[in-house]
Amino acid sequence: MDFNLMVEITPLLIKAAGVTIDISARAIFFGFFIACGLVFLRSARIRPLRWLARSYISVVRGTPYFVQLLLVFYGGPSIGLRLDPFTCGVVVGAFNIGAYMSEAIRGAIESVDSGQNEAARSLGFGKARTLLFVVLPQAAGLMIRSVGVLAIVLVKNSSLVSIISVVELTYQAQRLIGSTYKPLEIFTLSALMYIVIVYAVMGMMELAYRRATRYQSR
Amino acid sequence: MTTFTQRFSKTFTTAVAVMGATAVLAMPSHARDLEEIRGDVLQVVNSGAYPPFSFVDTQGNLVGFDVDIAQALADKMGVEVNVQSSPWNGIIAAMVGGRFDACICSMSITEERQEVLDFSDPYYSSGLSIWVQEETNDINSIDDFAGKQVGSTLGETGNQWAVENGDGKWRNQTFQGLPDIMSALNSGRIDVMIADDVPVLVAMQENERDIKMVDVGELPRWPAAIAIQQDNPELLEALNVALADIKEDGTYQAIVDKWIGEGASIE
Numbered sequence: 001m002d003f004n005l006m007v008e009i010t011p012l013l014i015k016a017a018g019v020t021i022d023i024s025a026r027a028i029f030f031g032f033f034i035a036c037g038l039v040f041l042r043s044a045r046i047r048p049l050r051w052l053a054r055s056y057i058s059v060v061r062g063t064p065y066f067v068q069l070l071l072v073f074y075g076g077p078s079i080g081l082r083l084d085p086f087t088c089g090v091v092v093g094a095f096n097i098g099a100y101m102s103e104a105i106r107g108a109i110e111s112v113d114s115g116q117n118e119a120a121r122s123l124g125f126g127k128a129r130t131l132l133f134v135v136l137p138q139a140a141g142l143m144i145r146s147v148g149v150l151a152i153v154l155v156k157n158s159s160l161v162s163i164i165s166v167v168e169l170t171y172q173a174q175r176l177i178g179s180t181y182k183p184l185e186i187f188t189l190s191a192l193m194y195i196v197i198v199y200a201v202m203g204m205m206e207l208a209y210r211r212a213t214r215y216q217s218r
Numbered sequence: 219m220t221t222f223t224q225r226f227s228k229t230f231t232t233a234v235a236v237m238g239a240t241a242v243l244a245m246p247s248h249a250r251d252l253e254e255i256r257g258d259v260l261q262v263v264n265s266g267a268y269p270p271f272s273f274v275d276t277q278g279n280l281v282g283f284d285v286d287i288a289q290a291l292a293d294k295m296g297v298e299v300n301v302q303s304s305p306w307n308g309i310i311a312a313m314v315g316g317r318f319d320a321c322i323c324s325m326s327i328t329e330e331r332q333e334v335l336d337f338s339d340p341y342y343s344s345g346l347s348i349w350v351q352e353e354t355n356d357i358n359s360i361d362d363f364a365g366k367q368v369g370s371t372l373g374e375t376g377n378q379w380a381v382e383n384g385d386g387k388w389r390n391q392t393f394q395g396l397p398d399i400m401s402a403l404n405s406g407r408i409d410v411m412i413a414d415d416v417p418v419l420v421a422m423q424e425n426e427r428d429i430k431m432v433d434v435g436e437l438p439r440w441p442a443a444i445a446i447q448q449d450n451p452e453l454l455e456a457l458n459v460a461l462a463d464i465k466e467d468g469t470y471q472a473i474v475d476k477w478i479g480e481g482a483s484i485e
Binding site: 005008009012020042070073074075076077078162163164165167171172174175176177178180181183 | 304
């Protein structure tokens with residue numbers, strides 16, 4: 001192990017890890033709103049809207065993230081959609097995780113006992129208030145863990161955005177190996193950094209889970 | 219049951235339609251012409267993982283022969299330049315998709331590439347070379363490759379040669395880049411390495427490796443040139459003029475001396 005080299009390149013890798021965190025955090029943030037929109041569309045009264053949401057989810061879940069990135073990045077300019085690499089990574093990441101997340105959220109909402117809904121309605125709650133104050137608080141605990149898994153998968157999938165020339169952790173590591181010829185040292189460092197990031201995500205999800213379920217009896 | 223089938227087929231048809239539409243729309247976009255570039259910056263791409271031509275030093279700067287050539291050409295053309303890196307296996311797609319104006323990345327001119335890209339005059343030439351472990355003595359000609367593991371880089375001319383000539387005679391292994399193949403050869407995971415000669419020679423000067431070049435007779439050489447999108451004659455002309463200028467005034471030779479040095483021919 002060349003420890004001098006490891007010390008020397010650590011700042012560069014930390015900077016690249018920052019890009020990984022940045023791109024993943026933005027994708028997860030926007031992805032959540034896309035997911036909520038899809039959940040809403042799937043329960044819409046108008047049929048074509050339901051179809052639209054369902055087809056969208058099938059397309060995203062039926063194609064690899066890698067292919068989606070290539071399609072938007074290289075195909076985008078021909079339909080006038082010229083996103084810079086970072087934005088493209090965020091947009092594709094958000095639309096990707098949004099499709100998966102919408103299913104996780106929908107599943108959680110549907111697993112809240114229907115009696116809860118009926119009870120709230122019979123107490124005079126409107127539809128929106130029932131959803132907001134009775135169903136969602138109970139669904140939150142159920143959805144956080146599965147959303148957390150999706151977030152972790154997205155963080156690790158973010159290594160794929162290197163193909164559209166975003167210098168994130170994996171691509172920076174590969175570039176440094178290109179000039180130093182020290183794969184063991186550099187990949188060890190980058191693996192450690194991924195572990196730290198993923199642990200941080202897991203910790204945040206655990207906190208969120210505890211907050212969401214603090215009034216629930218177990 | 220019927221409802222499920224109906225629903226499924228509806229969803230499926232829509233999904234296929236959406237994908238089909240995307241595929242039709244994903245035609246190559248039009249190149250930026252010279253005038254547009256003059257008002258902005260010349261976007262140049264290389265792989266950033268191919269020392270000494272383009273690589274990232276331990277301070278994180280993108281440097282190398284191709285980077286300096288790009289800067290010198292831009293100076294002659296009187297345009298601003300932005301040199302960035304993109305993984306080698308995505309570069310041609312990026313160029314066709316109009317992501318960059320020029321690829322100054324030691325790309326060899328091949329027929330396949332000429333179908334999708336235009337090339338400037340050559341700015342150097344690269345040739346394939348064969349490398350084996352220091353103690354290997356039984357590989358002296360291409361016939362000796364029989365039954366051996368042969369390594370090359372995905373998307374490079376060496377890989378193309380190995381696949382076209384090796385059919386059934388030897389086993390090809392494909393790697394992501396030169397550092398990977400050199401490690402594989404060093405550790406005995408492959409018996410033979412096929413790669414462009416200059417980068418290996420330069421890597422050998424800087425890193426101790428127990429490998430050696432063997433002369434197996436005539437191997438193909440390709441002229442390397444700047445690749446740009448097709449149908450952009452003004453940009454091509456401007457690049458060719460600038461290239462001739464830097465060769466004329468000694469800038470080119472200075473860049474060669476700086477990065478390639480002696481011991482490797484690039485003509």
